[in-house]
Amino acid sequence: MDKVTRALILTVVAFFLFAGVAFGIETISLNQLIETAKVMDGKTVVVQGEAISEALERGNNAWVNINDGTNAIGIWLNREDANKIKVFGDYLNIGDKVKVTGVFNRACVEHGGDMDIHATSIEVVENGYPVKEKVPSQKIAIGIIFVVVTLMVTGFYFKIMKKPTS
Ligand SMILES: [Zn+2]
DSSP states (O other), X not given: OOHHHHHHHHHHHHHHXXXXXXXXXXXXXXXXHHHTHHHHTTOEEEEEEEEEEEEEEETTEEEEEEEOSSOEEEEEEEHHHHTTOOOOBSSSEEOOEEEEEEEEESSOTTTTTOOEEEEEEEEEEEOOEEOOOOHHXXXXXXXXXXXXXXXXXXXXXXXXHHGGGO
């Protein structure tokens, strides 16, 4: 195989790899998407992340925020798709993990110039679940606060007690 043929093959392979990412065949991390926002603007992308907080309904559509651990972004989707998401992440729950295919907008003209993704399809790839009992750590925190307050009050008390003698 001569150099020209090899270079040609490499170019073709590189092109298809790039096209794969550009046309949303592979999942892109949100951080990577935001970092390459200029290039990715208007392109169809596939992202995956945990649905967080809650769905905000807007007529036949809804906003859902997803967080993939690298960053978070608002997803604009139809209500039917939004209803597929049952569990949203908060301090009591790990939200559903959703795979979103949609058009990435660096500065969406429809939505006040914010960065978003207009979903064409979504899929729940992993169901959310409640996080383990939070009470023990809260109890520990309350315990620590109680001790600190007690020490402060005691210190204050002794200061007052010392005053008349000084
Ligand atoms: Zn938008």
